[in-house]
Amino acid sequence: MADFLMPSLGADMDEGTLVQWEVAPGDTVRRGQVVAVVETAKGAIDVEIFRDGVVEELLVEPGTTVPVGQPIARLRECGEAEPTPGPAPAPATATAEPDTARVRASPAARRQAEALGIDLEALAGSGPDGAITLEDVGRAGSARESMAEAVAPAPAKPAAPGRPVDIRGAIAAAMSRAKREIPHYYLGHWVDLSPANEWLADWNASHPVAERLLPAVLMLRAVALAAARFPDFNGFWRDGKFVAGDGVHVGTAISLRRGGLVAPALKNADRHSLPELMDAFRDLVGRARAGRLTGSELLGGTITVSSLGEQGVEEVYPVIYPPQVAIVGFGTPVERPWVVGGRIEPRWLVRATLAADHRVSDGRRGALFLEAVTGLLQEPETL
Template sequence: MIRFKMPSLGADMKDGTLAEWRKQPGDFLQRGDIIADVDTQKGLIEIEVFSEGTLEKLLVQEGEKVPVGTVLALIRPVKGHEKEEEELPVTSVDLHPIEEAKPSELPKSTKERIKISPLARKIAEENHVDITQLKGTGPEGAIVKADIEKAVSKKGKEEAEPIDLKPVPPSVESIRMAVAAAMSRSNREIPHYYLEKRVDMSNTLEWLREANKNRPVQKRLLPLAVYIKAVAKALDEVPDLNAVWDNGLVRKNEINIGFVVSLRSGGIVVPSILQADSKTVDEIMDAINDIIPRARAFRLRSSELSESTFTISSIGEGGADKVYGIIYPPQVGIAGFGGISEQAFAVNGMLGIHPVMDITLAGDHRATDGLIGSRFLGALTKYLQNPENL
């Protein structure tokens, strides 16, 4: 039996609230299916399952807050994949299956009560939906998230106005506290070393101008997409930095690049582009355009928060010349891209004015050293100066 656990969505996460089950016992699960919604300091996160099988039992009630690592459900694996059970570590928790996922009840009248999941209730209240007029499609007729979404969509059409369907976002304070916890751990546990390199960005900017010349605005490439692809290629050459530190260096097979997104309400979140090394620059740009709005609306998936293997921070146009990152544990490196500015720069012995960017690397000295970091910056520079090879 596969034990499906409360995932860790970052070094700062200690627990989460099971907001709503998306699947019920007897449902067949495929890799990538959303099994539940979990409420965290970073907002409401869709939790994916990464094994195939039949959902056997739910072990945690909706609305219950549990620590990371708690077994949430049992999944019976597909025949022939029984070994998957051995690959998942087991936490020391009591496995007391709940009889059924019982939604909370709200009074409808003295004779009748409404069954509704905690998450559906939260979204209904935020979007002013009258739940007494709804018929639930969940277990035993309970109202679930999908029912509220349908009601809000119908309401929007009737009023001929778009309605922004979303639960109450986390507070700025809670996001700041989550970031503070991760960064405090990083400074406390990780011995950082720092390297930096100045890079002539003439070829990259010219390549972007040519690539965007005949594109509509919404399809244009941004420098961030190039940075992510170049970092992925460099990590492929220097795999020691595509790793985590877990009582030793653990190299990762996939290259998933996290990137810092600033939130309009304050604070940051760090979603990731999964398998960035196998994506084209255009595909990475599409992923960025999809992820950033969802990140700012607190609608990310668990894999986008928990699977990153390396992080980048980009200041953007008109920002500081340099940015020195703090490693996001348990990763072992972070690259910082400063603003591009025109500077005196020598190329082939000829001094001229070129668009120049300072790139920094913060590395975990337990896992790597300056020589490995220098090799990474050298490979990154090579790809930025030859973007046609990306």
């Protein structure tokens, strides 16, 4: 038997509100399956299970806010025997009230039935061996309410006020921790984007609108390939040591419409073609702004890219997102005079910056990493 805990879906998360369960007691689940939706400062997030098994019990009702690390469900391994029931109660006399303890039902279902005044013996269970689940009780309660409304409709209940979420405060807390605990060092470098822009213009001119690429995707791909070459920038600082990532999963900073940022990961970004990466990027941005990311996307990044796009700021010095050990920033591309082959020409330049953890790498390694990013962007046909 194992407890499924309220997961930490980011360094800025201390608690979460369970919005809904996607499973019921008795359901068989597989590792990576979405089992719940949790509301955090970053929106509603689909939470996946960490192992295969059978849902034994749901410990938290939807709408409940619980701290990170608190058990919210109980899981048993596939094939593991169900817990042995306790000794049967003494037989009831002819005049005694029905003893609902003899009815197979989960503790959560019993509590809900008691709260709603529902007789468990009157219900048919849909769980294993006919056990009554929380959903069975909920359906019975809904049916009873529907019958009551048909006789005398009740006035509409006002919606419960939502709990205000301090997004800025949550982000500030995480970044304060990062600056306090991670010994940052910063490097900056101008990158000539003219070859990438020319290649991109040719690509987009020869493809339909739906298949066109954004400059940001070239930058993401260049960082991914450089991180594969320099694995000491691709991973985590955990328990006093560096742990390499199990792949190159590039987190991309996305601004939310209601304020704040999230940085979900593009998994195995070094293994996908530019069109594949563009499709994944478009999907990720859409779901991030709709508040429908998964926990593994929020937690899976091994290195992050923060790009200001067309915001008009030439340089960005980002803060490392713990427990990662590096983040790359790109400012707004600008047209400037640049020396090419001994001649001064107008070129499109972008300022690339690297923030890295000095416990894992140093300035020399950081310079080589940025040089690799630069070389890839100047040879876009290799991306």
